[in-house]
Amino acid sequence: MERIPVYLISGFLGAGKTTYLNHFIRSRAPKRIFVIENEVGKVNVDSSLVFSGVEEVLELTAGCLCCSLNDELLDVLEEVSARRSEFDELVIETTGIADPGSIAKVFLGIPGVERIFELRHIVAVVDAGQVLHWLEETDEARRQIAIADFLLLNKTDLVDETELPTIRKALKGINPYAELYEGTQGQFPIGEYIDKRPLAASGMERLQEELEGHSHHHHDISTFTLEFERPFVLEGLGYELVRLLQLYSHQVYRVKGIIAVQNLATKVILQSVRDNLILTDGSAWELDDHRISRVVVIGKDLQQAPIEKLFKRHLAANS
Structure with missing residues (x-):
């Protein structure tokens, strides 16, 4: 139903x-x-x-x-x-x-x-x-x-x-x-x-072109975009992200992005609201796609470096 x-x-x-x-x-x-x-x-x-x-x-x-x-x-x-x-x-x-x-x-x-x-x-x-x-x-x-x-x-x-x-x-x-x-x-x-669904995988994919590597800061609200050329290793990534969200539960408001995963032909849609994490399958990568992972983080008094370091720990090794 x-x-x-x-x-x-x-x-x-x-x-x-x-x-x-x-x-x-x-x-x-x-x-x-x-x-x-x-x-x-x-x-x-x-x-x-x-x-x-x-x-x-x-x-x-x-x-x-x-x-x-x-x-x-x-x-x-x-x-x-x-x-x-x-x-x-x-x-x-x-x-x-x-x-x-x-x-x-x-x-x-x-x-x-x-x-x-x-x-x-x-x-x-x-x-x-x-x-x-x-x-x-x-x-x-x-x-x-x-x-x-x-x-x-x-x-x-x-x-x-x-x-x-x-x-x-x-x-x-x-x-x-x-x-x-x-x-x-x-x-x-x-x-x-009204019929747009930003919280659905299709809505997240429409953001892909907008997720360019830059940051914003207004008062104590920080917004930054992380970009990664290498694909992620999915094993352990979900656990690590949940730990991140719990650690920064009073600071991270939203995380959303599209990531490339090693040996996976489809995009993975990543998003969170507060300390709830959702990973869903997106559409297939096109043959000529440049498989760059882009993740937006919005929150209060955030430091980009430690969050980026956490993501980097789960990147695949250089081939």
Whole structure:
């Protein structure tokens, strides 16, 4: 049976997540959507959420999904799974202070969940008028941007056009590989990206041309790309990468890339969200492909040298 698509919507306080959620749901008609809305301390569901296209809205208010409510989230997912014939898609709107990586881990790191749900992508809604302030003041806003597959720059009509280049540069400085869209009142060209699957192998392969060896640094967020000419020896690599992610669990937000493996004709797609690692088969290398492995690492206060050294330990010997 086909897995249930999951869309994770994050964004800092006041960015316009709920407005975007309304627009998203309308654009998905006639699909039946189950919405999980997480607002700390919120009592009632926003009435604007309840309109045609939403099969059910479940509000989790006891705390933030990224920490205290993961057990409750698992209970909800079990319920959705039991009623999977009633829904076409699942949408999760996080609280403004949530770390979406912790929520994504549930879908990428728990086999029982991963078999039933497919995390399609992670969206970060960004308030154009406030983002530079929040980037200076909070780790949460930086994490949300760093881990997103799509950045939705909202309320662009409320800032001077001359400020937009600075804002775009700041966002790309944190996450140069996310696709950036701009809009107002939570309205974006959803049709352009809704069917893209950055977390799937095919989506990762589309990034191959963008993964060029350079690095970015914005405040304490580091982004760098590692390139390796020699193929990897797969034995032991997965264990070593898991150890790396555990060692840097509070610093590494995302790892994603395509690697060449010795004696393997297909590409291997490598990605992580927080300390969950996924290795999947990609397409076959073409005969004329230059089999260069490229891996992007995004995180906080990262030093490239020790991470690169770890990868190099698993390269095949020179022939």
